[in-house]
Amino acid sequence: MKCHDSCRLFGAYQAISGIKDNVVLLHSVVGCNFGTMGFHLTRDMSDMRQSCTVVSDKNIIFNGESSLREAIDNAIELYDPKSITIISGCVSSIIGDDIAGVLSCYKHILQIYYIEGAGFKGKLEGGYEDALLELAKNLVFKEDKFNNPCINLLGLNYDDFKLEEDIEEIKRILGNKVEIICVTADCTIEEFSNMGKAHLNIVFKRGRKLAEFLKSNNGIEYLEMDYPYGIKGANDLLDAVGNFFDIDFEAEKNIMMTQTLKRMKKAYGYLQSFYGLPICIFGQEGRAIGLKRFLEEELGMDVVCLGINEEGFVMEDFIEKVYESDAALVFGSSFEGDIADRLEIPLIRYHYPVFDRISISDTPYLGGRGAVNIVEDILHYVVDGRKNKGALYNEEDLCLR
């Protein structure tokens, strides 16, 4: 079938690659390195901390442990990293490399972690969950709690579209009332270890195993929620955090509402055209459901096709449904470009992987400001669409008029 999902290796990479003082070493063939790198470097060309042991045909015969040793030695010499995370791929798993044995020789030199990422052993979400858990099990969490209300954010991915802007936006709307200790997708090893100092974990429908681990080992409660798109999404986040810590966020909520509406008002005529508009959404649970709520409840669109990337989902069936629908917009990853192109309608990219758009401006998709940016992007995509679906006359020579 057409793949809507990736393997454990990609999930593990997603979970770990955001730890800034860590080097990711893929013990695998070149394609796994190029594939993960392709989704990463198209988002941020200035941060490159990964390499590959380049498992070769000789490794198949004689095993790949010597390549792994060589690569670790090189990585220590070149990067001088605080830690290295080895993610193994299918081939090393099949040939039965004793990775733990190799790594035991390095434990006294630096922090070195190992995550089994063989693609045939599971899918992306499993790799993501297990990688965070594995890392947590190997760290000593600092438990002395901060005095101020502190939270961690779980469920984000270093290569998420708009990651940094969205994190900044959460910080902005929380103001100085709540501090964020660690965002697993964008932190250092020390910040990860400091997670134990927080009082609450906010879990955007991913990182549940880590949240459970921190609850049972460190007594940190967690709240699971959809990604906070729109005014309501942000309000829900503020309410959840506010209720937990007994903090009043009404002022922040009012400011966000006022500021967002002030901007939205400038486009009220356009907003009217969204009302009742059929659209389709594809994505991972927390993201897609959060976006659906925003688009339906706040912008008034009708989600006629919703594809959630979960067990049993068949991409082809979803595509058929979209083709049969009257959807005017597709929301998804870059991969849904083929659906949008076939229907000659715009694709609004919001979900990993986004490899054909960049975001280097301060334009989050989350919260009230995000709502404004999403509206702006939708309008621009529509206006820039070159193809006139159902046009009544031929516009090929339009520029000659």
Add this chain to the structure above:
Amino acid sequence: MRWLSVKQNYFEDLTIAIYPSNLLHNFGVNGKISGSVYACGEMEGVIPIVHGPIGCGYHYRFSARRRHYPYFNLISSELTEEDIIYGGEDKLYSTIIDTYERYNPKLILIIPSPISDIINDDIEVVAKRAREKGINVISIKSELFSHRDKNYVRKRMAEVSKQKFGKGKNIDFDIMGCGYTEALYAMVDNVMVEQKPIQKSVNIETIGWGKHGKLVIGEVEGFLAKAGITINSHFPSTSYENIVTLPKTSLNIVRRLRWAKKMKEKFGTPYLQINTTGRYSGLDGICNFYMDVGKELDIALEMEELVDEEWRNAKVQVENDREEIKRHKVLVITRNLRSLPYLIKKYVLDYGVNISCCAAVLTDQSRKNLNIDDNILDNLLNRVKDSLNIYAPNIEFALNPDDDKLLLMSKNCDAIMGTDDFYYEKFGIPVINPIHEDISLSFESYIRTVKRIRDKLENIKNKPDLILNYFDFDRNNYLILDDKNIKSSREMWNRMWLNRKDG
């Protein structure tokens, strides 16, 4: 509207450049699957199945090589642990059936992965089983385990260095294990059917035509038509039906070799391998190309007349431009020592460039990566000297000059050519990016380029405020930032792949 088509070709270049292939290749190469998926993506009516775990089927939908439309319609057999233990043949068979029922393609092409290679699934037996059900399906045979031959560029460099400048023939261009050629080979072996060749008819392989490639192929075809030569088909960018009848041609014009050799062996189809360096470089190269086609098709005399006429026409069209170009003094800088002799020839002979000084940059890292020993370096430098003696005698040539030296060399020059390294804007004179030089195998591309060079020399300005020059780039490799982690990732790749004895 001609202006419009040229503008669109710059846009085409931009879409290629936006895909950060050059950057990615500093830190890795893609697996063989990418080449096969790319080739398949060019064929109408053909759908690929990657026989491997779900991750391969996922990321190769993007990270293959088609940059202008990066969403491949790629199916995966989604091998799981159970398949690894008991074999994935049944899974592959059910994937073929499912793909056929969902998409009803004219052909299904099975692409092996390193995983299916290791567990040694008999893909051909599965394909045969499906064919017995009336499904048109073939498979690719893996040439190498995971990825392409890393020594290809070095071997080519060593071969070229042995040739005296202006002498020697084109060196075959083919990379084992890149996946692309394997896919084409599979089509020759399993899809094409013996045909009676049509006289004076050619197939054109569509990969690797460089800048403005689509436009140039059209122009080449226009010239061939004047000689009464028809185009049987492009390859692989064509329909399944056309691929079946590809042997209907009397000549294959090719970039990659092995599939063409196989066609010659199987159907007797001759081939002409082309590139735009060496024998086919510059205006002479364009003439050589058409003359070689003429010889292959037994119309050498008619072709010579046409080529001669077009050559004279081109010369007349650029006469004034060349005169204007000559009025400007140019500093040539390049990092490509291998091509420099032909670059000098092209600039002087074809464009009329007044080369004032010439510099080549060959870093220690490049020497190591390309395996350039003292002997090869001497040979390469001798080729440069020979070229300079003919086309730009008495000018200063420097290997690896420092900035002070370059500043001195640039002092009386009006522009820098031969490099897209924006760093040199710091010297206070404009850099003419080779993006404007698309001289390929059509006379039109030659005329277009000369006119552009004139325009740039007359109008381009130095860019002292370039934002790029506020960043520190690695002067050994100006494609990457001077950042410890980035440079370490590059060096890791050099050590673990490029300069490793095995693997």
